[in-house]
Amino acid sequence: MSRRPLPHAACLALAALLHLGGGVAHAVPEALPGDGLAPEAPLAPPVPALEIPEDTLPGIGLSRLVFDREFDSPVALSTALPDSGGEQILALQRGEFCAVKLDGSGQWRSFLDFRPRMAGIVLFEEGVHxxxxHPQFEKNRLFYLSYTQNDPRRTVISEMRATEGEAPTALPETERVLLEIPQPLADHWGGHITFGPDGHLYIALGDGGLRSDPYRLAQNPWVLHGKILRLDVNTRSGRLPYGIPADNPFAHEQTVRPEIFALGFRNPWGLAFDPHTGHLWCADVGQDLWEEINLVKKGANYGWSDRDGPTTPDFHPQPLIPGTATTDPVHAYTRLRGEGLCIVGGHTYRGEKMPALQGMYLFADWGYGTVWGLEMDALNERATRRLVLHRRAESTKLNPTLITPDAEGEPILLSQEGSLYRIEYIEAISAE
Structure with a gap:
């Protein structure tokens, strides 16, 4: 059974080619039959200058949370269950959901065992996403899942109910499917979900797979691939099992799917609202050159695959729809500088224990195991400086899959190898 992380399948192939000390990956084509000579490797694009400075923020480190088990590829963490002493639901890629306490006690219990449903779901990005x-979970006991299925291959968004009481468990028989999106391939699923301060469900979907988005799905306004969707789970629109919010940006346009909130994403991984500003943040995994962070606004187009990071790619020199306006990422880093190869999204820090991080967007790279804080301007909309919080030590296991807050707003890092880590001051780590 695969234990690979979710960001995208190209990561492993690229990692094998990439000089992890900061070199550039070169794809070397095969020699022509009979010529006896290997062709020269193509020249890499010029290395762009870093648009913001990078510094190291000392005094921050990772502290592994101890449990009596490993968690098989953790991918998501819910908000706290009410009246449960701070329990949060940890979602594992292969179908297990555990209610965990992140207070150092090591307590966990089963919330939902979806592994029979996920039997045979073993490829790189398949599984639970x-x-x-629900914002009113305390009253209605509803929660929502994003996962994949085969035959036919599809993304499933569903609603389920949990039991009453202080230690609720899921009731699988209550599942109600809201949305099924056919998928052409088993990668670039995206799949993160979150509720916004408006009470609506936001869903991040990838472009469906293949290099360079050959079918231009991310820019096609009549498909849901490569989009962020916004649904009203409390109402119904016509015969749909969900409602279309009246203020969705394309709710009244016949040529655009009304579920779409924003478009132009390749493989969004990490979707989070800033509780102070209401800003929606999304990291988007790149193809060969760029990894990017986007501040997602209603109706905006973030470019893929007309654009790749802040640049126009040679594989699509013309936009799918002429005159399309696109929004640049807030920040992008590049593999050309050896900075990383698979971005992992996070959230804006609004906790109380680390004032030095206040207002920073925290994110990581799965391939390199680096953790950063992104310092923002006064409006919290543009990056001004990138701060290294942690670099993975050689020979250690750390492949981040998400940075997400605990019940108190303090950052928790999920890692593919099965561990959870707390990001905190080193003094606190030393005192443990």
Whole structure:
């Protein structure tokens, strides 16, 4: 059974080619039959200058949370269950959901065992992608899942109910499917879900796979691939099992799917609202050159695959729809500088224990195991400086799959190898 992380399948192939000390990956084509000579490797594009400075923020480190088990590829963490002593639901890629306490006690219990449903779901990005509690969970006991299925291959967004009481468990028989999106391939699923401050469910979907988005799905306004969707789970629109919010940006346009909130994403991984500003943040995994962070606004187009990061790619020199306006990422880093190869999204820090991180967007790279904080301007909309919080030590296991807050707003890092880590001051780590 695969234990690979979710960001995208190209990561492993690229990692094998990439000089991890900061070199550039070169794809070398095969020699022509009979010529006896290997062709020269193509020249890499010029290395762009870093648009913001990078510094190291000392005094921050990772502290592994101790449990009596490993968690098989953790991918998402819910908000806290009410009246449960701070329990949060940890979603594992292969179908297990555990209610965990992140207070150092090591307590966990089973919330939902979806592994029989996920039997045979073993490829790189297949599996569970997200879980989100309804904002009124305390009253209605509803929560939402994002996962994949085969035959036919598809993304499933569903609603389920949990039992009453202080230690609720899921009731699988109550599942109600809201949305099924056919998928052409088993990668670039995206799949993170979250509720916004408006009470609506936001869903991040990838472009469906293949290099360079050859079918231009991310820019096609009549498909849901490569989009962020916004649904009203409390109402119904016509015969749909969900409602279309009246203020969705394309709710009244016949040529655009009304579920779409924003478009132009390749493989969004990490979807989070800033509780102070209401800003929606999304990291988007790149193809060969760029990894990017986007501040997602209603109706905006973030470019893929007309654009790749802040640049126009040679594989699509003309936009799918002429005159399309696109929005640049807030920040992008490049593999050309050896900075990383698979971005992992996070959230804006609004906790109380680390004032030095206040207002920073925290994110990581799965391939390199680096953790950063992105310092923002006064409006919290543009990056001004990138701060290294942690670099993975050689020979250690750390492949981040998400940075997400605990019940108190303090950052928790999920890692593919089965561990959970707390990001905190080193003094606190030393005192443990």
């Amino acid at each position: 997200g879980i989100a509690l």
